[in-house]
Structures are given as structure tokens and as C-alpha cells.
Amino acid sequence: MTIVEPTITPLIVPVSLDAENAADFRACAALNRQICDELVGLPDLAPDAEEMLPGWQDETDALHRGFVARIGDEIVGMITLYLALEAEAHAIEFDLLVPRAHWGRGIENALLARAEAEARTHGRNVLQTWSMHRPMEAERMLVPRTGWGRVPATPLSDLVESDGYVLEQVERNSEYDLHGDPEPLREALTAATAFAGADYRLVEWDMPTPPELRAGFAAVLARLSTDAPSGDMDFAEESWDADRVVRREARILSAGQAVSVAAVQHVPTGELVAYNELVIAADRTGVTDQYGTLVSKDHRGHRLGTIVKCANLLRWRELMPRATVVSTFNAEENRPMLSINEAIGFVPVSYAGAWQKKI
Structure with a gap:
């Protein structure tokens, strides 16, 4: 695929899902469910927009931030970020949401770089994310530093591994x-x-x-x-x-x-x-x-x-x-x-x- 430079803008958090500016927030939830379906066939692992909105609106205990990547008027990816507000918190957690149809065009790289920039902006020195995997064996299996469990390599795991991330743990979804x-x-x-x-x-x-x-x-x-x-x-x-x-x-x-x-x-x-x-x-x-x-x-x-x-x-x-x-x-x-x-x-x-x- 041809490498492109997407336009990246902040995700607007609407006052309600019926608001005129709520379309991107709804699209974020839909994209998350689409990617869960693409990766492991389980769209319900992702919350819907109604479940997401209250947590994004209330910043008392944690912060949520998001960014939308577009090529022209088309949404081609998003990233959502979570920041705990405890004084000793060092990390920023994120979910990278680029659908299969747009993966490999450089969009995922641009959004990954945005996550690191946001971590620095908020004074965080640790980035954390989670990859999803089907229960299968593959040519290249990844073992975490705990030594427990193993997962097949995926495009997302390849991306973050190449950017210096370490697989710390594997979780089983049952x-x-x-x-x-x-x-x-x-x-x-x-x-x-x-x-x-x-x-x-x-x-x-x-x-x-x-x-x-x-x-x-x-x-x-x-x-x-x-x-x-x-x-x-x-x-x-x-x-x-x-x-x-x-x-x-x-x-x-x-x-x-x-x-x-x-x-x-x-x-x-x-x-x-x-x-x-x-x-x-x-x-x-x-x-x-x-x-x-x-x-x-x-x-x-x-x-x-x-x-x-x-x-x-x-x-x-x-x-x-x-x-x-x-x-x-x-x-x-x-x-x-x-x-x-x-x-x-x-x-x-x-x-x-x-x-x-x-x-």
C-alpha cells in the first residue's frame, strides 16, 4: 500500500450522543467493535458509545483522550488514551484502532507516534497497550516476560515490538x-x-x-x-x-x-x-x-x-x-x-x- 500522511485531530467528547458533534464519538465506539470483530471475532469485547460516554465526560478520577485520523473526509483510524490521576501514576494506556483495510499505509505509525507525544505532554514515561489474539498456533509465537502463556504474532504486535515495546504478560479471555x-x-x-x-x-x-x-x-x-x-x-x-x-x-x-x-x-x-x-x-x-x-x-x-x-x-x-x-x-x-x-x-x-x- 502507498504510505500516506493522515490528518490527526482530537476526538470531541459530546455532551450527549444526540449532539450535533457526536458523530466521531459514535464512530470511535463502532470502530473499536469492528476491530475486535476483525481480530478475534468478538465485537462485544468493546463497549458501545452509551457505555463509553459517562467515563469520558467525568474527569474526576481519570482522563480519557482520543485522536481521529482522516484521509480527506474518511476516518481511517483512531487512538484512545487513558490516564490514571493518582500522584504516583507513570503510565498512559492506549488502544490503537486502525482497521484491516487501512493497515500498512502508515496510519498506525502516525497514531503510535501521537500516543508517545501525548505521554510526554502529560509527563508520563511509560506507555502501555494491549494486542488481541485468536487461540491458535502460528509460525511465530510470542512468550511474555512472565513466561506464562504464548500468543501468535499479529500486525499490531509486530508494530509495537519494532517500536521498543516489551510483551510483559498474556491474559486469557474466557x-x-x-x-x-x-x-x-x-x-x-x-x-x-x-x-x-x-x-x-x-x-x-x-x-x-x-x-x-x-x-x-x-x-x-x-x-x-x-x-x-x-x-x-x-x-x-x-x-x-x-x-x-x-x-x-x-x-x-x-x-x-x-x-x-x-x-x-x-x-x-x-x-x-x-x-x-x-x-x-x-x-x-x-x-x-x-x-x-x-x-x-x-x-x-x-x-x-x-x-x-x-x-x-x-x-x-x-x-x-x-x-x-x-x-x-x-x-x-x-x-x-x-x-x-x-x-x-x-x-x-x-x-x-x-x-x-x-x-
Whole structure:
């Protein structure tokens, strides 16, 4: 293909999706879904515009930025960037969105350079991005620095590798069939509850979180940024309190999403020490995302991960009978969580590579 120099302009964040200037924002969401479909056949891995907009509008806890590449009037690619606002945050995360039809024309190189320029503008010295991969073997397989998992090389992985990025980690994307036999969930939940004993009790709720649980939920959400396996990816410890929980939930609910939370409370201390979140878009017939599952380090070994996963899946089947599958990502080195998934019926459908470059 002929190398071209695209025109790159900032992505406008509209006040609403009905606004006159909302077309590019809608196009960004559509392009993201198109690329997920092209790369791994799973368009629902990307959020729709309704899910995206509240997070982009609220800059209290994080910043979102985007840029649109055009040749003439045609959109040929985009890049979206995410910046955590914690004082110790060093990284800028981005998604490079160039469809197959325009790859190889230099558009991806121009947008990659824009990401690095934005990192410097915001005083960040680490860039991070994720590549998507089908579950297949290829002539050239890539192994991350963790040593866990492997993924086939793709045009995006070739691009970032040539620009100095390092493959730090591989994540497995698994799906659970919500219309399958629930008996394995019930059996696993019964056994895990008995194993955990009387010091732990299950707590469940629909978002918004009850006021009396917000501070405890904030504490366990904060641990996800530090306790979950992340290889050598430079993630800042997130600062959470009850007010941030309220802000987060307002963004999620304003997009028409529904959320179920299953948590485990440590009875002697009253602390929430494990949780699982299931989230679905306004279309209740689509794919459910598992936003997070975590067991606090001090309480591992009591099968609390099995409790929150199984309890929430059983609850979700009742709450969302038209939902199809649950999609989740786990680090390949997170063998305890993957073992739970495999035992209750999750199957691998794609993989993600976590890439990092320090500047």
C-alpha cells in the first residue's frame, strides 16, 4: 500500500450522543467493535458509545483522550488514551484502532507516534497497550516476560515490538455459557462455603452499593490494582473511598448498565475481603462482562474466589435470563483463578498481550 500522511485531530467528547458533534464519538465506539470483530471475532469485547460516554465526560478520577485520523473526509483510524490521576501514576494506556483495510499505509505509525507525544505532554514515561489474539498456533509465537502463556504474532504486535515495546504478560479471555447446566456451580459453591467456614459470609447486592458497604467495597476495589497479577506492568496503586465508589456507579448506571456484586465479608473484622462483579449493557440480551474478581492476599486459600464467582453466576442467571455468556480476562500466571474458571465451565475464546514501553 502507498504510505500516506493522515490528518490527526482530537476526538470531541459530546455532551450527549444526540449532539450535533457526536458523530466521531459514535464512530470511535463502532470502530473499536469492528476491530475486535476483525481480530478475534468478538465485537462485544468493546463497549458501545452509551457505555463509553459517562467515563469520558467525568474527569474526576481519570482522563480519557482520543485522536481521529482522516484521509480527506474518511476516518481511517483512531487512538484512545487513558490516564490514571493518582500522584504516583507513570503510565498512559492506549488502544490503537486502525482497521484491516487501512493497515500498512502508515496510519498506525502516525497514531503510535501521537500516543508517545501525548505521554510526554502529560509527563508520563511509560506507555502501555494491549494486542488481541485468536487461540491458535502460528509460525511465530510470542512468550511474555512472565513466561506464562504464548500468543501468535499479529500486525499490531509486530508494530509495537519494532517500536521498543516489551510483551510483559498474556491474559486469557474466557467465556461461560449462562444457559448451560448450573449444577456444577451449585456443587462448587456448597463445597467452598463449607470449606471457608463460619468466619466468612456471602453478601450480595445490585448496584448502587448500599451506603453501609461503600467504604468496605472501596477498600477491596483498591486492592485490585495491587493484588492482581500484572507482571512488570507499571500500574499505580489506585486511591478509593466511598465517594469514588458513588462516582463510579453513577457513570455505570447512567449508561443503562446493570451490575450484580457478590462479596465475602470476614465476620470477625467486618471487612469485605473478596468480590466479583458482573455487568451488562442496556441490551440485556448481550454479553456480560466480569469487571473484576479479587480475593485479598491475607484471605487467600479459603476458596473465597470460588464462592464469589459461583454465587454471582447463579444470581445472574436469575436476574438476567436473556443474557448469553459471561466474558472474563485473567493473567495466564493466575493459575488459582483460572483453575476455578475451568472447573465451573469457562472456556478460552481469545488472548490479550500486555505491552509496555518506557521512555
